[in-house]
Amino acid sequence: MERKKCEECSGKIIKKQVDFSLYGISLGKFPAEICSACGEEVFDEKTSERIDKIAKERGLWGLDRKVKIVKIGNSLAVRIPKAISNFLKLKEGKEALMKPGKDKIIIES
């Protein structure tokens, strides 16, 4: 299915190769339909399937985890799930930087 107009803003759609990255790792360039007005990027179904396949092959699939905020002493804490600590090669004692984002907590390791 080809789009001529953007569903968000009715801007003109152009086709372009775009870099796609997941968890900060580039998976390569893929053809996308991009709105020339608002920049909305849409991949067709075939391309989405290809991206999913590459992500799975590279172990970049399903790393999102739900975590619970718990209380430790006077502070709140979250456990870092094994899948994520393995992926980032985190070790106990390693320093990280935590900062607030808009509706999120950013932890840079």
Ligand SMILES: [Zn+2]
């Ligand atoms: Zn648009």
